[in-house]
Amino acid sequence: MSDQGTGRDAFGNPLPPPPPAPGYGTGPVPPGAYGPAGGPAPVTPTPVMPSGLPGDGPEPLQLAGWWSRAFAAIVDGFVVVMLAVVLFIPLGAIGVTVDTEGGFFALVLAFFxxxxxxxxxxxxxxPLMLWRTDGRTVGKYAAGIRVVKRxxxxxxxxxxxxxxxxxxxLVVGAVASFTFGIAYLADWLWPLFDEQNRALHDFIVDTRVVRA
Structure with missing residues (x-):
């Protein structure tokens, strides 16, 4: 038994305050404010560059995701191949116009x-694109990302x-030659597991890839 008028129970202990009436003094509850079992809804934070670093602004830069980095790499690979093909179209044409064995060897040489x-x-x-365009290449322009220092x-x-x-x-390529390409794969996939979305080569020079 308890004595609600005095705020104490039958043993003289103070009673806990009654819970507020639903909708009174608490304001509307926004959708999704509560998770399972009435607890707070989980929030997935957006990866950002660490704060408290020299040059940090009032708002941290958002780190680029793995998919945007992969898309930029694919576009850049296409650009490099197209540039090389355009440069060597005249050499290939010379090999085709020769009807002797020299033409065949010219084509083979042109291929290598x-x-x-x-x-x-x-x-x-x-390197030239990253240096001259503030950390961007054609692929990074297309993906909306850029490379910055820490x-x-x-x-x-x-x-x-x-x-x-x-x-x-050189380094990743040399290691990959002895590991059947595993080094390339590890460098490619490492941002998926690093909290700051860094590839292996980012660790040495302390760079980050951020949204532009």
Missing amino acids: VLILVVGLAALVYQ DRSRLDLGTAVVREVVLKS
Whole structure:
């Protein structure tokens, strides 16, 4: 038994305050405000660059997702191949017009040189574009993303060369040759598991890919 008038129960202990009437003094409850079992609804935060870094603004930059990075890489690969093909169309035409065995060997040579130039074009295209266009390439323009340093400053040419040539092409490429391509796959998929969406080559030069 209890004595509601005095606010104490039959043993003299204070009673807990009654719960507020539904809809009184609490305001409307927005849809989705409560999750399972009446608890708060889970919120999935948008990945952002860490705060408290030199150059941080009042609002953190949003990190680019894996799909946007993959789309940019595909577009850039297409651009590099097309540039190389355009450069070597005259050489291929010369091989076709020759009716001797020299024409066949010219075509074979042109094929291997084309492969070499595709690689060289990629090595030159990526660093120069990232340096001259504030961390963007054609693919990154299309995907709406760009590469920045951890302090939000733009990439210098040295950092762009180390990131694209030394790390992505030479280091990852060398390791991939001994691991049957697993190194390329690991570098490609690593942003899916890193809390700051970094690929393996981003760790060394301390870069981030953000939404532009």
